Amino acid sequence: MKEISLVELETRFQEKVDAETRIEPNDWMPEEYRRTLIRQISQHAHSEVVGMLPEGNWITRAPNLRRKAVLLAKVQDEAGHGLYLYSAVETLGADREATIDDLHSGKAKYSSIFNYPTPTWADMGAIGWLVDGAAIMNQVPLCRCSYGPYARAMVRVCKEESFHQRQGFEIMTVLAQGTPDQKAMAQDAFNRFWWPALMMFGPNDEESKHSKQSMKWKIKRLSNDDLRQQFIDVTVPQAELIGLTIPDPDLKWNEETGHYESGAINWDEFWQVVEGNGPCNHDRVKARRDAKENGAWVRDAAMAHAEKRVARKTA
């Protein structure tokens, strides 16, 4: 077989991507494409797994059995989503445990939204409605990501997440129509989660360092600012409908563009949380580290049992 130059391989790769042919695990791909995906998918997986913590906080204290069953199912889904994504990252040749160790050492990031505390039950509503709502908006275009295993995982995730958003909105609707105290609790949760939810779409386009290349490789389809705008436009009327006030005095409707204009996002806060200085960063990573360390004996026992059974069969 004749040798193909790297440039030629890269050209063919880009042609495939441009033609909307999905890239599969054993196909040739540029090393930087592989690295970008490993970083993005593993961080996405970590977000799903760490995302269980703020909600897990309320499972034992859900106000009734229905809410408890729903919350359990949602948290179990997040675990499943993490597992789909760790599988996808392994198809790129990454070591699953090594990516998890990167989370535990602080080397790998996860969505900064999960570094905010959940002191009240209304936070379960705000998270489902706003955080899952923003996540769905981010993830729908990822269903068409150029990398096959990631796109397929996203299709499953998006299908499962629409109930997450609805159950959250239902919690908020009930509280917003409840007693004055309940309504105040809903508004307070909304106030605390609105801005962090907007930050979930990442820095402004001109500040986003990986965006341009990711768009060219069709890993990313829509820009951070476009997705954020889409989220604001659909969420504001939802808040108004259930009688909650958007915690943004500068928010106004622009008749000409057909979009809402929002006030300035506090990017200092965003970078502080990304850099590890959010209210719960330390607790979240510690909880994950403890889970792995304290569960080591279970994993070892399961492996020893499996090996013993094989040995008995072959004896």
Add this chain to the structure above:
Amino acid sequence: MSNAKDWPLWEVFVRGKQGLSHKHVGSLRAPDAQLAIENARDVYTRRSEGISIWVVESNNLVASDPQDSDAFFEPSESKVYRHPTFYDVPDGISHM
């Protein structure tokens, strides 16, 4: 901190309902086949997606080489006469 004895990787196939074949849905880690099936139930069939699960250790899977796929599948590309649309059927002929 990585454990030298990481659980092996398994590929998971699910039959959606009677009459359909098993279809690859993804992979997972498990210490043995029995736990792989139980984990697969929790990871891949939380919403009645299946009535039967197959798992196979990923190491045991043999795949064709994507680098050679053009040459490998060429024999079927060049035989258009295997498709019914290759043949002219006169007007007025039906049920064929």
